[in-house]
Amino acid sequence: MTLGMISSQMTAKAMPADAIVHKWHVFQNIKETRMALGATDRALAILDALLSFHPDTAFYGDSALIVWPSNEQLIRRANGMSPATLRRHLANLVDCGLVIRRDSPNGKRFARKGQGGEVEQAYGFDLSPIVARAEEFKDLAEAVRAEVKAHRLVRERLTICRRDIVKMIETGIEEGVPANWGRVQQTYQSIVSQIPRTAPRQVLEAIAGDLDDLWVQVRDALESFVKTKNLNANESQIERHIQNSKPDFKSESENGFREKNEASGSAAETGNVRSLPKRELPLSMVMDACPNLAWLLKGGGEIRHWRDFLAAAEVARPTLGISPSAWEEARIAMGETQAAITIAAIYQRVDQINSAGGYLRNLTDKAKAGKFSVWPMVMALLRAKLDAAKAAGSGAGEGVVELETAAKVVRTEQRLEISDALRRSLDKPGRGS
Template sequence: MQTHISTTPFGRRSLTLGMISSQVTAKTAPADATVHKWQVFADIKEVRIALGATDRALAILNALLSFHPETAFYGDSALIVWPSNEQLINRANGMSPATLRRHLANLVDCGLVIRRDSPNGKRFARKGQGGEVEEAYGFDLSPIVARAAEFKDLAEALKAEKKAYRRVKERLTICRRDIIKMIDAGIEESVPGNWGRVLQSYQTIVARLPRTAPRQVLETIVAELEDLWSQIRDVLESFVKSTNMSANESQSERHIQNSKPDSKIDSESRLGIKEEASGSAGEASNVQSLPRRELPLSIVLDACSNVVWVVKSGEIRTWRDYLAAAELVRPVLGISPSAWDDAKAAMGEREAAITIGAIYQRQDQIKSPGGYLRSLTDRAKAAKFSVWPMVMALVRAKLDATKASGAAEETVATAERVMRTEKRLEISDALRQTMGKWDRDK
């Protein structure tokens, strides 16, 4: 081999401190070190992004390794290969010469190979009489041996990080699922507690979750969710213990009966919900005379403006947005999933959502929103309920409040537009009486 090893690149390429650092590192390889070149290459692929290597650069490195006849690399062996650009292009899947040069420079910058350029920049080797290589100019692969342990440690650390990230994502998914289902169970089984506030706490935590987050951020959010999970779990377990589940069969049967919707209606009625489904002939004729046209979304939002508060964007532009907002409002009001499903089945999804919005608008005046919704659902099943008088009563109340306080003319114009809508639809006297009844119920 040559007595003087080239340390500077040929031509206009400048020498950098990074190149010198790579050359210094290559000299630190122990003479007795032995590595498997393809195993080291597998580690390099794992940590490619951390090293700053491109995927094309690794394709070239793969080609360079294939030009060395030995699979095992030793610390004291000559590891210089001298393929031409044409040979490299053929083994690197036919990339262009400009692309080849650019990614060869990337390999040098990353310290994966070292340039050993000849005086004229050509790559070649001179052999002695015995066929042994005496001088070689090309690419030195000694960093593969010198940095093999570093690549292995980086690959193992990256695998551990990926495993930890996957586990925290699994914890996040399971914790979110458990919290939502436990909140639904608490509402469904009438467990005492402010479940609306619990849901708001959950939504506040989840709202801080970015679309793509590092593991440390996920760990913080999961820790808060697990704390909330523990609190909810304690409440549910305490309630189960207090009901003495080990009692006799009759007690268990009575507990199950009390959890059914029919019994819940009775308990909610005792809380002060006024029964409106009287089923009188006057009310039946009134419902028959209600407008058959669907309510415009703009009027619904004028009447039930509080629904916008629960929307993260602060805007509701379509019925789909409104239905999604109603799904968020339902647990805040403490309405059980079964009551919500019954309402959608009896009224239709859109009218049930409008009803939820109206109840949310008057939540400070309704003692038990769940019982009230079940009452309206029963009326809807008997074809004695429509959302029109409910919405119109809210609009009229807003109009009266606006006129009394001398608020902005824009709101007055909106309310007057609603009144023109009433006139255009020829609302009956019976409907106006029902609207007045809603005003009196407040």
């Protein structure tokens, strides 16, 4: 005897006499709430067998609901199990309050019938908790179904959010959207690594919330880039429309001013930048101009891909004493690759620059005004190597390497379509520093 058994008996006595339930409907609710009730699967198989021994499908609150099968009959109808297993799981049904024991004086299960053949007294298992707790089982089953649905939905939410974030990160890297995508990937991996194989819904909800926040950040970065791109495209279209509206009108003062500037070699920086090619610099050319960046790789590694170059620039930034805010502004204004090339050029000539952070902010301001390009910086570094090679002579093996670099400079200049004024400005001492 336990307090739980007494509680079950009290519940059975308190059930209304006019209560009526469908025993198999209640049994279905019990199966769905098995874990919450603490019932075992084998115990439910025995309960199924006990219910089958009662001839009625509808259970009434005022009817006799005691069945008295022997252990052998239960074992056969419960698909076979050992007597010890049967006793253990019968005890589980009693502990869960699903059945009540009605023991005879000698512990046997039987029924006494009257003269008319009706059962007057029975000893066995009382199934009245099926009726008394039917509403409880129904409410509990609905709660379990709701929890299962919520668990499935949060799993689906995690899957969709993970897929979207990965695709957006790939898009941002491929399209050159200015953002620290390496850090975004690290944040994503740290969140995903917390997802356990089996976990309660509350844990998954918390992880899904972190992924939602990251999704919003990545989406905002992509949308801001698209809006900026569309705005620039509209401005350039309006500018072309204004320029083409009067194609034959050119003032003499304007022509004279342009000729004077080009003759003196001091053309406007905006014109110089626009005359440079719009394509990206090759990685090999950047590394020829900025070989010192490779020193920052662990184990003396080699920079073969842009991702290696970006990683090395991330290491160079604190080495140069550049603040994270200055680095972030440069990436937004120039783009991640262009900003990394600028860092590499600064690192290459760090001994000639007093304040790397202030210099980067100055270049960032020029980039915001559309007056900056990394092409002159890289070309100036390559020309410096060419001048050094000429001064040192080309007899030694190192001279051969420098001459190869010089040949690349010559070939690059032949491919560029730039103005004479820009070429003269690139030749000036200290250009790009």
